[in-house]
Amino acid sequence: MKRFVIQAAVLVAAMSLIGCKHSEAPVQFHAQGQPATLSEWHVLAADGKRLRLNAGVEPYALNTALFSDYAHKLRTIWMPPGTKATYQADAAFDFPVGTIISKTFYYPRAGDGAVLRVAEQAGETRDGLDLTKVRMIETRLLVRRQTGWVALPYVWNEEQTQATLARAGDTVPLTMHRPDGSAKTSFAYMVPDENQCAGCHATNNTTRELHPIGPKARHLNRDDPWHPGQNQLARMVATNRLQGLPGEGVPHNARFDDPAAPLEARARAYLDVNCGHCHSQVGAADTSGLWLDAGTHDARRLGLCKPPVAAGQGTGDHMFDIVPGRPQDSILVYRMNSLDPGAMMPEVGRSTVHEEGVALVRDWISAWLGSCSSDGTHVALK
Template sequence: MINRCLVLLAALLLFGCARDAGQVVFHADDNPEKLSDWGLFTVAGGKILPHAGMVTYELNAPLFSDYAQKWRTVWMPKGVHATYRPDDAFDFPIGTIVTKTFYYTTPTEAAQPQASGDVVKMTPASYQSGVAGLTLDHVRLIETRLLVRRAAGWVALPYVWNADGTDATLERTGAEVPLTFHDGATARRFVYSVPNQNQCAGCHVQDFRARAVMPIGLKARHLDRAFAGEGGEINQLRRLVALGYLAGVGGTVPHNADWQDPHADDAAKARSYLDINCSHCHNATGAARTSGLWLDAKTVDPRVRGMCKPPVAAGRGTGDRPFDVVPGHPETSILAYRLQSDDPGEMMPELGRSLVHQEGVALILRYIKQLEGSCDRQDVPPPVAGS
């Protein structure tokens, strides 16, 4: 009897330790209904705070998601680390949890928005870094996406926040959140779409051969930048190494430009922007590989990058334009047309947005305008494999 009581007491103590406030809980098999069951955040006192071991990071260029701002973190169990890979996502250990929380700021007069049709503001630059959490005054939390590294591989789980911002619920089939977007002059109603799990895989499966879900942003070229956090405002790769989260960094580290850096040239910024927004599909092994248009940072062949390249099965998405990219002429370039469209049958990217990213479009227009050459037949680059 005494032994049974001791076993029960030990089990209760173990359960209590696993659920201590501030402790992340890795679920190796089950998918909890509530985000709070992962123990990632504390929501209290008007703030959402990260728990121990969660490292906030930022990208040189973010994926555009209808002007939603994003707070990104990565967490790993003690005693393990990711292995550096120069071009692909780092090799993360079992137990890794990557979070991406999508949120909007709200106008002062809408500090307590209603659940239906919340008013949100356009804030092109980061409003809050999230390094020490988010102050929820004038913030509307929308969703938190988890990428969880299990023994069988990565799994993507979308959690949608309630209107009070107290917890989020797993929505495998996605969700639609009606919002009113205000840019300071005009207001536009739109529906923010939370992707379902299949749509998550549609972007995160970047190699048709492996068909494995993988992180997109956790690559050296996207992370090679200074960002505030533990150790001050230092290079993020150096921070991860110092924290024991990353090993094997060596040689020349690939680098994408900060797409908002006023000192970087437009070509470098445009390549960075297209890389993060398009290359998970438009690469040699991605879902759009047969298009012959590859927009990852490594691709240097101008023809494969779209210069004077006729479209492949783009349908009405061409806008009756002859080539993917016409140097000096964004007004006749298919790439520009599809980025400027909000028609679901024409726009690119196909998922993750219903609004046009005006600042991103302006960058791509400048980039194409500055390209030299023409698409006269004698100037068209020779075709390459896959085009």
Template sequence: MTTLPRSLAVSSLALALAACGGTGQPEARYIAEGNPPLLSDWGQVGLSGGDLVLGGNVVAYDMNTALFTDYAHKLRTIWMPDGTTAHYREGDTLDFPVGTVITKTFYYPRIDGELGERVARTEDTSADFQDGRMAMDQVRLVETRILVHRENGWVALPYRWNEDQTEARLHRVGAVIPMTLVAEDGGEEAFNYVMPNTNQCAGCHAPDSNSRAISPIGPKPRHINRDFAYTNIPQNQLERLETVGFLEGLPDLAQVPRNAAWGDEHASLDELARSYLDVNCSHCHSEVGPADTSGLFLEPDTPFGPNLGVCKLPIAAGSGTGNRPYDIVPGEPENSILVYRIDNVEPDEMMPELGRSTVHAEGLELVERWITEMTGSCEI
């Protein structure tokens, strides 16, 4: 695919935003030092005419299957300074240059326009970012997390949105935010949304236990190899990054790995479950991850067997076994430690250990079905 010059790409994006009514577009920037107090200092996202819009040349993206965070919806973005580009890496996160800014904004659809602690638990995406903007009267923004690649490595900075939804301020100490999820059938579930402090960010974003360096974990080719509706024109996200000059070395898309998309009716049960476990667990559960001592590796290329947890005795689960004998017992989710830990919100027993205060019922059901359909047996 032909890559546009960066100046032309910026102009094209600006024209597209203007065509859909965008005004007051923020100026995206890289801040090499310090801890800017306001999210608006970065210019990655901003408010315009009652909508949330992206800064100049900021590219939105989505995941085939997303990491679960208490049913929050997420707007993800990537931006790089002029003259820089990322390099394609097949089995790892894209190799982003110094100056890259990645954001993730967590939000919930409102209920009947109400702005308060009651939010919708729904997979309805009608209130999500689309056509270059997101209507602020349809969502409650909670936080925006910044990952910035500086000369000495990646830095994580969390910003909490104020009650008026006009700005997000740096909140390095974390926060516990009481909220209530309201399901489509009217059922309610009170929970504490936990905003991590800057130290806790390394709990997920340090996928190499040797270096313990912070890095992005989401923008791997297999996770983002999918279409996104850029100003209502669908385009593959990797091709989009290449088009605007943010990516070099992209092979033919037919050669790029792709995880199953959440809810894809054409994907097999195994593909769906492995994709879910990959994005939610494999940044820790890999041969070099923080959970390497567990012997449980949940990357997509892990072969069926003990390393995937099948008939594997727990090594480092502590109290998180639930008195169950193996990580996975084929055909018996009720006897599998993996299910016990997903169906848990106790700090010493749940998995993942961070990032949620509720059980993902749909994800749990998917993993239970996956194990139920496995053949074989273990000595119990």
């Protein structure tokens, strides 16, 4: 009798698990249209207490991430079962039709209704997000359809139970400070509209096709935060989500905040992910002549003693993009440190200054040697 009761209990538990599994609808790829709510995709599920990832939705992390007003980000990729992304050394991986990439922007909560300016912690997103401790702002989807990539921004409600499509963008007023209450800042967090999404993700100024920015070898080549001891790219291969990964020579960007990494590697990684998708040989800012992507090594193209293409308030009355040893005279630092819409860089995606990023680029320029002559010639030290 006892044995029967135990077997029955096991059966009930098994049936309960099966029922729970079936109650969660699988990820739904929409080949066309613009679903009004994020829940229609079944990539993420939120009930006001926890944000969870659906089956097959895999989180990923970058070495150095794009700055977005100190927001934390939970990034995920879902690909149709049986499909794989194809490795590319320099460009974003070639993802199959049906791929859904998500990026959820959130902040740790402060006790006074504000949000906290703190660095992301290890394990912060290991089991989704504890919504009693964080405030979600938006989730952006990048969807690979037959005709190409489509960007869709969704804004979360106050209850953190649903996110609604915001094609025209949105503005979310926030107050942010450090845990000790210092560095208090009130600002308007800007959710980009569809055109602004395209402004960054159209990484080729000729074709104007949208592409992912983060899922590139140099950004993904790192330890996997959710599976300690495993390389993120190697694990993608092991789980049949990536093909073509070479055995060696995979590019790698530094972490901008890693004090053990060389200063130049950290600064170049920061400029690459924050600026390089526009400031490249083929990007939207190609005519500026200032190329900040990882593949550019010509010092002149990086801004050394290079005068701006167009003068104006964006220069701050400075003469050159980079003046060696003099960050205070360099246009690059001036624009990174500005909140003036006519001068700030990047032009969209931030309403605050990334103090740590500016300090890093200042240090990098301070280490350059030589000077600039009045005609823009670099004068090396003798």
